[in-house]
Amino acid sequence: MEDFSLIPDKFDPSSGVTESPPAVTDSLAMPAIDRQAAVAWARSLLFPLKVDGRWLRKVTLQHPAQGDIDDYASGELKSLRDVLCRLTGLHPDTIRALKWPDSEALHLAFKDVLPSFIVEEIESHG
Structure with a gap:
């Protein structure tokens, strides 16, 4: 998998950069962000379902974004x-x-991608 980091691997924050990045203003256009790039988990269903007349054979789970x-x-x-x-x-x-086997696998993967503070909240309340 190719790495498309925004910060180069050899980035050195102490290399003389003293200016802050420009402030975000309302005049900036909304960026087009592809959420599909953040697939965390995908699995073929053991028990496929027909949904709206089409077979659902695979479920994918995205990593949650801050939003x-x-x-x-x-x-x-x-x-x-x-x-x-x-x-x-x-x-x-x-x-x-x-x-259940498909649901259990999905929920275990879901718990794995949730931030730790949400998992801790779930576990402390039940």
């Missing part, structure tokens, strides 16, 4: 199920229909 965490913390995403739906692109009813 996903912000939306959960602010209540825009009301539950972790909503976060899971966003990260998989699946409707809640589709996730409910997954058979």
Whole structure:
């Protein structure tokens, strides 16, 4: 896999750079960001489902972005199920229909990609 880091590997912050980057203003155009590049987990289903007349044979889970965490913390995403739906692109009813081996694998992977403070909150409340 090719690394497309924004900061070069040989970056030295003490190399004389003293200026701060320019402040972000409203006049800047919104960047086009491809969320699909952050696939965390993908698995073929042991028990494929027919969803809207088409076979769902594979589930992918994206790494959460800061915006996903912000939306959960602010209540825009009301539950972790909503976060899971966003990260998989699946409707809640589709996730409910997954058979247990597939559902268990997805939820274990989901727990692995969540920030530690959210996992700690889940574990301390039940």
